[in-house]
Amino acid sequence: MNNIIDFQHRMAAHCETGTLTALFNYSGLKITEPLVFGIANGIFFGYLETDNFPFPTFIVRSRPGQIRKNITSRLGIKLKENTYKDVAKGEAALDKLILNNIPTAAQVDFFYMDYMPDWQRVHINVHFILVTGIKDDYYVVSDSYYPKISELKKESMRKARWAGGHMPPKGFLFYPEKVPTEIDFRKPIIKGIKNACRNMIGLPVPFIGVKGIYKFANKVKEWPLLARDTEHLSHEIMKINILLEDQGTGGAGFRFMYASFLQQASEILGNNNLADMSKRMMLNGDEWRKISYFAAKIGKNRDLGPDKLAELSELIRKRGDEEKSFFTDLKKMV
Amino acid sequence: MNAEEKNNLKKEITELIIEVLKITHVTAAEVPSNAPLFGQDNPLGLDSIDAIEIILAVQQKYNVRIADQNLARVILESIDTIADFLEKELDNVEK
Numbered sequence: 331m332n333n334i335i336d337f338q339h340r341m342a343a344h345c346e347t348g349t350l351t352a353l354f355n356y357s358g359l360k361i362t363e364p365l366v367f368g369i370a371n372g373i374f375f376g377y378l379e380t381d382n383f384p385f386p387t388f389i390v391r392s393r394p395g396q397i398r399k400n401i402t403s404r405l406g407i408k409l410k411e412n413t414y415k416d417v418a419k420g421e422a423a424l425d426k427l428i429l430n431n432i433p434t435a436a437q438v439d440f441f442y443m444d445y446m447p448d449w450q451r452v453h454i455n456v457h458f459i460l461v462t463g464i465k466d467d468y469y470v471v472s473d474s475y476y477p478k479i480s481e482l483k484k485e486s487m488r489k490a491r492w493a494g495g496h497m498p499p500k501g502f503l504f505y506p507e508k509v510p511t512e513i514d515f516r517k518p519i520i521k522g523i524k525n526a527c528r529n530m531i532g533l534p535v536p537f538i539g540v541k542g543i544y545k546f547a548n549k550v551k552e553w554p555l556l557a558r559d560t561e562h563l564s565h566e567i568m569k570i571n572i573l574l575e576d577q578g579t580g581g582a583g584f585r586f587m588y589a590s591f592l593q594q595a596s597e598i599l600g601n602n603n604l605a606d607m608s609k610r611m612m613l614n615g616d617e618w619r620k621i622s623y624f625a626a627k628i629g630k631n632r633d634l635g636p637d638k639l640a641e642l643s644e645l646i647r648k649r650g651d652e653e654k655s656f657f658t659d660l661k662k663m664v
Numbered sequence: 665m666n667a668e669e670k671n672n673l674k675k676e677i678t679e680l681i682i683e684v685l686k687i688t689h690v691t692a693a694e695v696p697s698n699a700p701l702f703g704q705d706n707p708l709g710l711d712s713i714d715a716i717e718i719i720l721a722v723q724q725k726y727n728v729r730i731a732d733q734n735l736a737r738v739i740l741e742s743i744d745t746i747a748d749f750l751e752k753e754l755d756n757v758e759k
Contacts, residue, residue: 343732449703450737475734568713575716581731590731612729623720626713 333429334463339472339479343580343587346397347372348474349435349458354407356433357509364580368591369518370400371525373584375653377542377549382496385556385566388546388573390583392529394456394497398504400525404518408508414501417492421484424503425464433462433472437502439493443473445480454577455497461487519595520664526588527661531654540657543650547643554639560632567642568629574622582622585615603663607656614652621645665751674747677722681743684721685714697743715740722746728753 337356342348342363347370351363367373372391379386391397402409414420427434440446440457463470468481482490491501530539537545557563573583580587589611596604624645628638665673678692681701687708700706702715710718718740719730728750730736739749 341734341738343734447703475737477738571713571716575733576712577733579733581729581733586729586731615731616723616729619716619720623716626716630713 331425331429332463332465333431334465334470335428335431335433337433337460337462337472337479339462340474341477342474344391344584345458345474346394346456347580347587349460350398350401352460352472352474353433353435353506354509357506358511359405359407359509359513360511361513361515362590362594364587364590365515365519365594366401367397367580367584367587368526368595369404369515369522370397371522371529372397372400373526373588374529375539375542375546375583377537377546379537379549386549386553387569388542390574390579390585400522404521405513406508406510407506409504410507411502411504414503417488417501420491420501420503421488424461424469427503427505428461428464428469432505433460434503434505435460436487436491437499438487438490439495439499440490442486442490442493443471443476443480443482444486445471445473445476445482453493453495455493455495455499515598519598523595523660523664527657530657531661540650540654543646543653547647547650550646551636551639551643554634560634563634564629564632566629567625567634570625571622571629574618582615582618585611585618589615601663607660607663610656614649614656617645617652618649621649665755670747670751673750674743677746677750678743680721680725681708681718684717685710695743697747699742701740701742702737722750726750726754 340352342351347363347366351361351366354361374390374392376389377386378388398409401407412423414423424434424436435458438457438459440454441451443451443459460472461469462472462479465481467484469484469487471480471482473480491499493499533539535541553566554563557566575582589608592604592608592611596602596608621642624642628634628642674697675692678695682692690707695707701708701710702712715736719736723729730739739745
């Protein structure tokens with residue numbers, strides 16, 4: 331049976347916030363992607379050296395699922411969420427929702443999104459898309475990373491929803507059950523800002539927030555000792571660019587998206603100081619982007635001597651200084 | 665922006681990319697404005713690292729920020745799409 335839901339497709343900077351925003355908009359709530367991100371205090375930094383990762387890495391946003399949890403609890407939104415071990419049951423559940431005209435978010439392995447150009451497709455198990463129709467052997471898909479509504483073979487969707495590996499999707503689906511359409515955003519915005527400040531400057535954890543940025547600055551100089559060889563080191567250094575810019579980050583490690591959030595927050599709260607902070611965060615994002623470019627360039631050219639890594643370290647340390655000052659000032663404004 | 669101005673903008677963008685990325689194997693005149701900038705068989709031989717250099721160069725020259733990479737993929741599809749984006753942004757600045 332076929333059914334295509336009348337759904338307004340929009341591109342977004344990040345799949346989780348983009349998917350949530352699209353579902354909320356569809357349900358009648360006017361909200362932007364930066365507002366979802368900011369209210370859910372998505373901005374973050376963490377430098378991670380654990381057994382879960384073969385090499386140290388960093389994250390620039392709160393962990394997958396946290397944005398969904400924060401935004402729904404702060405705005406009084408109720409989502410229905412389910413995972414499915416059984417493939418047949420999971421497929422039947424999705425089909426039933428679509429036939430009942432319910433656009434549904436699915437967690438997938440990005441690699442199987444075969445409407446994307448081959449050179450862009452990599453295995454990432456925490457990609458979110460919206461399924462908005464069924465047409466013969468295809469699902470109709472609204473993927474916020476792609477410019478238009480697309481079609482995905484049912485076989486590809488099956489592989490994508492039940493992919494193996496780290497953080498497997500397990501057939502995960504979610505859709506809104508209750509979305510208030512009139513919300514006073516003021517309190518949720520303030521809560522989101524306060525929690526972001528706490529995460530960035532208030533946690534006594536040496537690898538989280540600004541402390542994490544400083545740790546990254548110090549540790550990156552030691553990466554040659556951890557890498558197998560120059561090729562491996564260059565790969566890890568170039569990954570800095572991917573983590574900051576290439577994986578749906580809102581630009582410059584989500585710093586541009588946070589700047590947009592602060593601009594919108596200033597308008598909603600009538601607080602001009604937040605507009606100034608937005609401009610400051612935009613400039614901070616420009617400097618993160620320069621780090622991304624610098625890392626990509628030295629990695630690509632295999633120009634990875636101690637002087638270059640010291641330069642990279644210094645660029646990162648300066649971001650630590652700026653974000654420490656930024657979030658200290660921001661905390662005083664709300 | 666009239667057709668002549670738009671064509672000049674496209675030429676300027678092509679020259680900017682060639683200059684910033686120090687490309688020597690083709691000239692601006694040899695790059696079709698609708699040719700893909702990335703992916704297989706792109707005439708300039710660009711990769712994803714070049715993309716960020718183009719983003720930074722465009723920002724520096726035109727004072728226009730391409731914030732996120734998903735948008736960048738669409739904007740940086742060809743010289744034509746960069747010109748379309750800049751035309752809109754520069755019009756907004758003038759207004």
